[in-house]
Amino acid sequence: MVDHLANTEINSQRIAAVENCFGASGQPLAVPGRVLLGEGILTKECRKKPKPRIFFLFNDILVYGSIVINKRKYNSQHIIPLEDVTLETLPDTLQMKNRWMIKTSKKSFVVSAASLTERKEWISHLEECIRHLLTKTGRQPSTEHAAPWIPDKATDICMRCTQTKFSTLTRRHHCRKCGFVVCGDCSRQRFLMPRLSPKPLRVCNLCYRQLLLTQKQSSRSQNQAVSPDC
Ligand SMILES: [Zn+2]
């Protein structure tokens, strides 16, 4: 589709310009075969509030970052391999329109575009790239993805016990498994989820029990697999 652009001067210049904007805070982006397809500002739903972020769509990765000076300086670069991405369109909320979720195994988040047409274009371009990559590698679309974090403002009380009221002294925490906003008492446990991190992560009590159960079940079936005689 766009492979004929891969070795053109204009493509190299555009990628170099993106690298320049991120400066030392970013990774090198020029890789043989990589094509920059487009860029734009999307609103990303973050923990505290929605924030504008600059997004660059390449034929194999999606790059985004914070805007220091538009078209000049960006930082906090994130690189998402498109092979790992699935998309889900979401209904409008009172504050946010034209939303969709970008889901990956490590992290999932919600973005919104300025118009419905813009959302349509982003989604169709993203999906075309993902399809192209999966065809090339023969991989299946990923089915497992990290739960997106529910924004802090979405709730004043713990979403597990529904008793604890949050305040300046009573902090909000996030379960890394379900993404719910929970109180300290409801998220005392840590669990190792290698897909997300090499360190055990905070999980809510409900997810902890479910994760333990799944772990037990899978180790039991593994034991059965190695000792078929008993
Ligand atoms: Zn609680």
Ligand SMILES: [Zn+2]
């Ligand atoms: Zn949870």
